[in-house]
Amino acid sequence: MKNAILIRGARVHNLKNVTVEIPRNHLVVITGVSGSGKSSLAFDTLYAEGQRRYVESLSAYARQFLERLDKPDVDEIKGISPAIAIEQKNTVRTSRSTVGTATEIQDYLRLLFARVGHTVCPNCHTEVKKYTTEDIFQFLIARHPDAKALLSFPPVIDEHNSWSMVLRNLKQAGFHRGVVNGQIVELEKIDKLDPQNPACSILVDRLRVTPTQRPRWMESLDLTFQFGQGNIIITIIGMAKQRSSINKIDTQASSAATSGDECVVYTFSRQLMCPKCGITFLEPHPRLFSFNNPFGACPRCRGFGDVIEIDLDLVIPDKSKSLRQGAIEPWNTPSNCYYYEWLEEVAATYNMPMDVPFYALSQEHQNLVINGDGSFPGVRGFFEHLEEKIYKVGVRVFLSRFRGYVSCPECHGTRLRPEALYVQVGGLNIGQINRMTVKEAFDFFNNLSITSYEEAVVHQVLTEIRFRLRYLLDVGLGYLTLDRRSATLSGGEAQRINLATALGAKLAGSLYILDEPTVGLHPRDTHRLLHVLQMLRDIGNTVIVVEHDREMIENADYILDLGPAAGVHGGEIVFQGNFQQLLRSCHSITGSYFRGEKEIPIPSQRRKGNGHFLHLRGVREHNLKNINVKIPLGLFCAITGVSGSGKSTLVHDVLYAAIKRKKNQWKRRVGEHDILIGDEYIDDAILVDQSPIGRTPRSNPATYLKAFDGIRKVFAETRVAKMRGYKPGTFSFNVKGGRCEMCEGAGVVQVEMQFLADVALICEACNGKRFKKSVLEVKYKGKNIDEVLNMTIAEALTFFKDVPSVVRPLRLLDEVGLGYMKLGQPATTLSGGEAQRVKLAAHLAERRGKHILYIFDEPTTGLHLDDISKLLQSFERLLRAGNSILVIEHNLDLLKCADYIIDLGPEGGEEGGWVVATGTPEEVAQNPNSHTGRFLREYLHHGIDSKVSVFPAKNYG
Known part of the structure; x- marks a missing residue:
């Protein structure tokens, strides 16, 4: 293949000596089941080599500040361009980034x-402008051609310069006349008038507004600016009074300078000063508009937009409670409960009810509770009193419970x-x-x-x-x-922002590698993202996308399908070519799904639920439009909608937080809503999101599911371990004893790369094995602890088949589609979807015997169609155990299997926040206003009008 990137003999992770040619300047999709080696090929081989070659291309002086990057395990890579990886991770932690x-x-x-x-005065709303001599002359030529004009400046009189001193200095400088209300007056006579009268000024010249007078105008204007400290007054005489939109002061002349006619007075300034209010403004400069620069940042919040203050949402966390029920949290203590008695007296005076929910009180009564009146301090007065005792540790601790980040009152965010x-x-x-x-x-x-x-x-x-x-x-x-x-963005949103930034940079001749850019994107928006990637390709770049989305695969110029399975059973190229060739491939699992040979079947029956519901009323957090939402329990419910329609706000910020607060497990802010009803029908709510399962390389799937506890015990019971006195803790890399102390059991050492991303290098002391040499000498069935941690979960299931404490959690990991993953794979290297499935396996391992509402945020992230089938089987196990499942999802293969759908929209942002459609997938598909319904129709092959049977779930009433 001409003009291609050649990879020969790639053996990174589970890649099996892969040799492949990738066409340059094409949109290439790499697909395959989870764990088949897609990321190993795209990121750990192509991107790693591209980054290494970039560093090697730097000068020897620059390289001395950087660590040498290891070469990927590959025989040869030819034709590679400078590589840019846009991963599905949000690494931003600072709140300054937006x-x-x-x-x-x-x-x-x-x-x-x-x-x-344009600077606008905040008092009089007049535009403030500074002028050059040329600006003034051109203005006068345009407005008053051939008119007579008096050129003057206002005297500067203050506590340091009296009128007598100013008068003496003016005479010494050669000024003998002034202008008062359009009249030319001797300076001595001005003393008898009011020299601080704004209509009083010092005359510099009398001119006619004509082009031939331009040199004299320029000279006189410069002189006037000099003596007027940047301010000029121009009086047009012999003209009818008129108004101008430019900065000016119109004055009715008592008598014209010569003819007794009316005059027009203009004020110009070289400074940004309001001619009416006299306020001087700062010169607009880029740093003035930067909140990351001390010059432009708000002095109160220092450019962060919020400050730590008393947060009323923490003070009154449950607005459905009445005052008599203890709505005000800080007064629910023995030492402060007398405030309620005080409030009872005030309530009688103002006819304020004490038995209605706080949100139902009038605005006047709510303000009374919060701000108080002359005799009652209110909530704010209560905290102001406590501030006087802040020197006490107990008071500081108490105040911290009710403090939070609120919008800065000075800059309003x-x-x-x-x-x-x-x-x-x-x-x-x-x-x-x-x-x-x-x-x-x-x-x-x-x-x-x-x-x-x-x-x-x-x-x-x-x-x-x-x-x-x-x-x-x-x-x-x-x-x-x-x-x-930026820190509040999801991984998919952060990735797409980086993609948009890359387009803005207009780089050409580069290699872009993206990890599932369609994550979090509604099917309606996929074609627009596809257009962006094609634009990136068309300006001369090679775009490689790791993706499972059908539309993305269908429109790719070239497709690589890895497999045939995961882990040791994958790592091979099972197909390469275009989409039409993929459909004819008998070796590709992806092709078999697209041909219809394999499919995720639509359930023949929809669960009816257990008859109970969660009711959220009056939800108005962020862009939600005071909506009421009814979520059935005992079934598989999905929240759908285009990006930005309010799904995460509804589920994370309101529903989950409100349930946890009702269970006394939540002290933070709850999204704004009126009331939650039906929480008594569930015992708990568990959020299974895509956040990491650990922050350090020492955390891994085996430690998260406690399988490593059993493994350590097995090694501690070996003959060699007993002889040396080793305990289970010796085989832990989280405590001192058996671990390598140079890397502290991580196996790698983080190296700061100055202006590049940090790089993790293999620890030289243990060669990445995490443990001391003496500990590695202990073996079980011929394998040491490092070799066991490098096994895949599928391999470990066979190896530890006689150890139930190890097999039980590992089998669950295998069932959720993670059999390809290594036991000791660092948590920091897991994708969001993998981390979520590890959590799912952990919850499947727990035997609660209660009714739990499991909330999943886009659980199909990173999943091939074959893996989604396994995920649905895991959901089935949770539902059979008497639980409820609520997912936020866009994937149509998962949505068609849901029992009930709540679709938000119709659009994103302010155009969203409404409940567009509810019901079974068939019912939502019939709704003409639902974007989700429009795409669902294609997936419901059995017909929209056919009736779907339902069966009841176990009732936990």
Whole structure:
């Protein structure tokens, strides 16, 4: 194959001496079952070698600051370009990073406001502008051609300069006349008037506004600016009174300087000073609009946007409680309960009910409770009193329970100093633009109306802003606001932001490697993401995508299918070619699903549930529109909707938090809603999300499911271990004793790469084996502890078949599709989907005997169609045990198997937040307003109108 990347003899992880050619400047999809070697080929081979070669290409001086990167286990790689990996991880931890800063839109906004921003006085709302001598002359020529004008400046009189001193200095400088209300007056006579009268100024010149007078105008204006400390007053005489939209003061002249006619007075300044209020403003500069720069950051919150204050959501955590039921948490202590008695007296005075839910109180009564009145301190007064005793440890601990991050009262969350918010473009300040969603901002800048001169100045800036917003829309992130913190983004959202940033950089000749970019994306938006990847390809890049999505595979230029199975049974190229060839391949499991030979069957029966429901009423957190949601229990329920429609807000921020608070297991803020009903029908709620199972390389699947405890006991019972006095703890890499102390049992040492991403290097002391040499001499069935940890879960099941304490948890890991994973695989290397399935296996291992609501957030992440079948079998086990399952999901193969669907939308952001459709998949598919329903129709082969039988689940009433 000409113009291709050649990989010969790749043996990284489970790859079996793979040799393959990947066409350059194509969109290439690598697919296959979980654990077949996709990431090993894409990231651990291609990307690792691309990064290594980049480092090797640096000068010897630069390389001395960097550690040498190990070469992947491969014979040869030819034709590789500089590699850029965009993984499905959000590594941002700082709260200073936002969507705007991550995509560089914020940088361009700073330039835009610094170059063409209009400063507006906050008091009189007058635009403030500074003028050059040329600006003033051209203005007068345009407005008052051939008019007579008096050029003057206001005297500077303050506590340091009296009028007599100013008068003496003016005479010495050659000034003898002034202008008062349009009249030319001798300076000595001004003393008898009011020299601080704004209509009083010092005359510099009398001129006619004509082009031939331009040299004299320039000279006189410069002189006036000099003596007026940057301020000029121009009086047009012999003219009818008129008004101008530019900065000016219109004055009715008592008598004109010569003819007694009316005059027009203009005030100009070289400084940004309001002519009406006299307020001086800061010069717009890019750093003024940066909250990461001390100059532009809000002095109160230092550019973070929030401050630690008393959080009323923690003070009144359950607004469904009445005051008499103890709605105010800090007063529910023996030492503070007398505040309720005090409140009873105040309530009688103001006719405030004490037995209604707090949310049902009028705004006036709620303000009374929080802010108090003259005799009653209220909640705020209570805490102000406690602040006086903050020197006591007990008081500080008590206050910390009710403190949280709240929006900064000075900048109202914009993060910027007030002066930055006085500058506007298109009638909005930078804080208002940052609060817009990507879609709103895109519409705003597409319709932005500025002058032709301003357009010429910021044409490139506006082009870059529009391009980046367009890319964010194309990758399905139109619902995100520009001030959204990067740390709060999901892995899929962070990946798509990095993708949009890569497009904005317009790099060509590079190798882009992406890990499942469709994660978290509704099927409706997949085609737009596909278009972005094709654009990246068309500007001269090679794009390699690890993906399972059918639409992505179908539109790929070239497909690599790895398999045939996972772990030791995978690592081979079972197919390479285009989509039509894939459909004809008899060796590809992926092809067999697409041909219809294999499929995830639609259930012939839908569960009816146990007759109980969770009712959420009045949910209005974030973009949710005061909705009521009814979630059936005892079945498999799915929450669907386009990206940004409010699914995570509903499930994570409201439902899960509200259940946990009712069970007294939640002290943090709960999303805004009126009431939760039906929580008594479940014993607990467990969130199985994609967060890591551990933060260090020492955490792994075996330790998480406690299988490693049994393994350590087996090794401690061997003859050699007993002779040496080894205990189970000796075989642990979490405590001192048997582990390698140089890497502290991690097997690798983290090396900071200065301006590159940190790199984990194999520990030189133990060669990555984690344990001391003496510990590795202990063997069980011919294997030492390191060799056991390098076994896959499937291999370990056979090896430890006689050890029930090890087999039981490992079998569950195998059943959820993780048989390919190594026992000792560091938790830091697990994908979000793998971490979620490890948690699922842990929950399957627990025998609770209770009714648990299991909440899964996109459980199909990283799963091949063959793996989704295994996931559904695990769900079936949980349901048969009498539990309920609630998933947030976009995958249609999973949704068609759900018993009940709640579809949110219809769009993302402010256009979402409504319940669009509810019911079985068949019922949702019939709803014309549901985007999910439209795509579901294609998956329900048995017909929309056919009746689906239902059977009841076990009733836990």
